[in-house]
Each structure stands twice: as structure tokens, then as C-alpha cells.
Amino acid sequence: MTEPEDRRPDRGAASPTAESNPAAAETTPARDARLDNAKFLLIGLVVVGHMLGPMRDYGPANVLYYWIYFFHMPAFILISGYLSRSFTTSPRRVEKLILTLAVPYLVFWAVDHAVHALQRGSLPDALSLLQPTYALWFLVALFLWRLSVPVWQRLRRPVAVALVVSVCAATTDLGSGTLAIGRVLSFLPFFVLGLTLRREHLALLDKLWVRVGAVAVMGVTALLAVPASQELSTDWLFLSSSLTDRDIDPLLPGLGIRLAFLGIALAMSIAFLALTPKRRTWFTDLGAYTLYVYLGHAALMEPLRMTPWYDVATGPVGTVATLLLAAGLVLLLCSPWVRACLRWAVEPRSTWFLKPLPDTPRPAERESAGSGSRA
Structure with a gap:
């Protein structure tokens, strides 16, 4: 769930500014249709995974749940890192970071607690802004990751260092989930x-042997999900808790299993991107609105669990119906009128929360400037 990005009529072409200014072309590359397609498909898998959660007593639904959780968040995080390559700590970038991640986090944190209070008659036991609710951990993680971009860009071996950090997080007691620090550090690689990927790396995904291998990877992992869903806890998928909290040796086999899951996630993320269409499709433009879907569906999941849906939707028919409901929910949350209703929370105006930047004219000054130009 990357931040909302600039909407351009043609995402496959460079902007007029880039054409007339070579320097701008370097800093404002054309949108990649493959990435927009991947973001839309991945947000669909996020919604499907969350909606299948209460149905895991049914074997096929549980297998599909595990297969999705093998890679869907790592793939999203990989894309988020790629799209964060140009992030700097300039005032405007930090302002956008606050408005598109921090403010929506506060709004939907309050919404989640309000829904909980209305349904259960009391507030949660843990009432702290530092403890993300449900799916909000990703906003915290992306906020912290993007602030750290200049650090990783200065290191010689950033991926190796990030992997060491992830391993240390797996073997350290990180407490009760404050700021989702377990996931922040574990998914960091x-x-x-x-951040280290370039366009030429993505071009390799178009090679025939890569796509054939991608099909094989997806097929093998689908088979692997069958025994994994029966033998392994979902804690291995979420990467939210330390290995020291489990009834297993944290080094061997614990650390080996954790590294194996990271390797599977990486292989499946690459395979998924290789199989994602690189041309524009009917859902390419919708890839720019993943944050609306992510936050909107998270607010609806708790009320849905309180309805009779999961009492009625059981077995193969119920699983198919749930998948269709998830697809419909994704398209609904991408619709223009829903986005218009949620824009105040997902893309709030800077004047509501932040003081003007030093180089930004105040409203009165803009009016004076406009009057002067008209005169």
C-alpha cells in the first residue's frame, strides 16, 4: 500500500514537464504499468487473505490463505521500496509522508477503536496510539522505512545489513508490539x-526463462502450502513475534525456518512480478488507489465478522462466495464516489494539520499575487 501518487491521464507516458526539461525527466520517471498492475492485484490478495481468515477451518480455504501469506506483503513491501528510491528528508517530502501515512493512521486508529467500542460496549484493554490496530501496522512500517531511506542509500551492502537486522529481530524479545517493531525489522530486507532495484532489473522479468521459472515457483509453493497449513503456525507468516516466544530452539531449527520463509517470499515476489502484465490493462489506473482499499477494507472487516456471513458461508460454495465478495469490495473501494468520501482521511489537506512551508505563500498572499497579475 504505497502512498497516493500523482494522477496523470496517461501513466505510460512522460509528463510534458519531463519532455521539456531533461533534468525533470530524471527525477520524475514515467509510471510503470507493471507496478500499477501488481499493486492492484496485491491489494486484492490482501483483502482476500483477510476475508479468508475466519474460514481457515475449511482445508482448501486454509491452504489458499497460507499461499497468499507466503508472499503478498513481501511483494508489496518490495514495490514500496522501489517506489521510495527518490525519497529525501526535504520539507515537502516529509509533509507528504505525514499527510499520507501518519494522519490516516491516526484517523483509522480512532475509527477502529470506535467500531470496537460500539460492537462490544467497551474500549480495548490496550488503548495506545503506539500500538497499531489490525492492518495499520503497515502504515507505521512504511513511515519508518521511508525515513530511513537516506541511511540505506549510503551503505555499501544495504541488503546484507538489513538481513542481519531482520535476523537479530527474530532472536530478540521485542515486547508487546509497540509500533509493530517486530514486523518493521523483520520485513526490512x-x-x-x-531500494536497490533499477529499471534494468525489472526488464529481466520479461525473459522467457524467468517467466517459465515463475510458473514453476508458484506451482511448487502452492503444493508446499498444503503441509505448511497443517503443520506450521501462522506466526511464521506474520513475522510479528520473536523466535524466543515459541516452543522451539531460536537458532536451529527456528532461525533456519525463518530464513526459509524469507527465501520463499522473495522467490514468489519475483515470480509474481514476472507474471504480472507489463502493458496497460483495465485495472492499471486502479493501482494508484491501493491505500483507499487497504484502509477502507480494514475498517469494514470487524463489522463483517460480527454478521452471520461466516456462519452461512461455509465449505466450497462459501469460499467461492467470499472470494467474489472480496473482489467486489476491492472494486467498490476503488470507485470514484467512495474515494471522494474517504479523501479527507486518506489524502487530507495540509492546511488542516501543518503550518505552511517557508517558501509557500499564505492564502492572503496568493490572493494578492493573483490580483496583481490580473491588474
């Missing part, structure tokens, strides 16, 4: 790897 995927974000840093995305």
Missing part, C-alpha cells in the same frame, strides 16, 4: 532490496 524486502524494502531495502526494493
Whole structure:
């Protein structure tokens, strides 16, 4: 769930500014249709995974759940890292970071607690802004990762360092989930790897042997999900808790299993991108609105669990119906009128929360300037 990005009529072409200014062309590259397609498909898998969660008593639904969780968040994080390559700590970049991640986090954190209070008659036991609710951990993680971009860009071996950090997080007691620090550190290698990628690396995905290998990877992991869903806890998928909290030796086999899951996630992320269409499709433009889907569906999941849906939707028919419901929800949350209703929370105006930047004219000054130019 990357931040909302600039909407241009043609995402496959460079902007007029880039054409007339070579320097701008370097800093404002054309949108990549493959990445927009991948973002839309991945946000669909996020919604499907969350909606299948309460149905894991049914074997096929549980297998599909595990297969999705093998890679969908690592792939999203990899793309987020790639799209964060140009991030700097300039005032305007930090302002956008606050408005598109920090403010929506606060809004939907309050919404989640309000829904909880209405449904259960009381507030949660843990009422702290530093403890993300449900799916909001990703906003915290992306906020912290992007602030750290200048650090990773200065290191000689950033991916290796990030992997060491992830391993240390797996063997250290990180407490009760404050700022989702376990996931922030554990998923860090995927974000840093995305920072190191270039367009020529993505071009390799178009080679025939890569796509054939991608099909094989997806097929083998689908088979692997069958025993994994029966034998292994979902804690291995979420990467949210330390290995010291489990009834297993944290080094061997614990650390080996953790590294194996990271390797599977990487292989499946690459395979997924290789199989994602690189041309424009009917859903390419919708890839720019993944944050609306992510935050909107998270706010609806708790009310949905309180309905009779999961009492009725059981077995193969219920699983198919849930998948269709998830697809419909994704398209609904991408619709223009839903985005218009949620824009105040997902893309709030800077004047509501931040003081003007030093080089930004105040409203009165802009009006005076406009009057002068008209005169």
C-alpha cells in the first residue's frame, strides 16, 4: 500500500514537464504499468487473505490463505521500496509522508477503536496510539522505512545489513508490539532490496526463462502450502513475534525456518512480478488507489465478522462466495464516489494539520499575487 501518487491521464507516458526539461525527466520517471498492475492485484490478495481468515477451518480455504501469506506483503513491501528510491528528508517530502501515512493512521486508529467500542460496549484493554490496530501496522512500517531511506542509500551492502537486522529481530524479545517493531525489522530486507532495484532489473522479468521459472515457483509453493497449513503456525507468516516466544530452539531449527520463509517470499515476489502484465490493462489506473482499499477494507472487516456471513458461508460454495465478495469490495473501494468520501482521511489537506512551508505563500498572499497579475 504505497502512498497516493500523482494522477496523470496517461501513466505510460512522460509528463510534458519531463519532455521539456531533461533534468525533470530524471527525477520524475514515467509510471510503470507493471507496478500499477501488481499493486492492484496485491491489494486484492490482501483483502482476500483477510476475508479468508475466519474460514481457515475449511482445508482448501486454509491452504489458499497460507499461499497468499507466503508472499503478498513481501511483494508489496518490495514495490514500496522501489517506489521510495527518490525519497529525501526535504520539507515537502516529509509533509507528504505525514499527510499520507501518519494522519490516516491516526484517523483509522480512532475509527477502529470506535467500531470496537460500539460492537462490544467497551474500549480495548490496550488503548495506545503506539500500538497499531489490525492492518495499520503497515502504515507505521512504511513511515519508518521511508525515513530511513537516506541511511540505506549510503551503505555499501544495504541488503546484507538489513538481513542481519531482520535476523537479530527474530532472536530478540521485542515486547508487546509497540509500533509493530517486530514486523518493521523483520520485513526490512524486502524494502531495502526494493531500494536497490533499477529499471534494468525489472526488464529481466520479461525473459522467457524467468517467466517459465515463475510458473514453476508458484506451482511448487502452492503444493508446499498444503503441509505448511497443517503443520506450521501462522506466526511464521506474520513475522510479528520473536523466535524466543515459541516452543522451539531460536537458532536451529527456528532461525533456519525463518530464513526459509524469507527465501520463499522473495522467490514468489519475483515470480509474481514476472507474471504480472507489463502493458496497460483495465485495472492499471486502479493501482494508484491501493491505500483507499487497504484502509477502507480494514475498517469494514470487524463489522463483517460480527454478521452471520461466516456462519452461512461455509465449505466450497462459501469460499467461492467470499472470494467474489472480496473482489467486489476491492472494486467498490476503488470507485470514484467512495474515494471522494474517504479523501479527507486518506489524502487530507495540509492546511488542516501543518503550518505552511517557508517558501509557500499564505492564502492572503496568493490572493494578492493573483490580483496583481490580473491588474
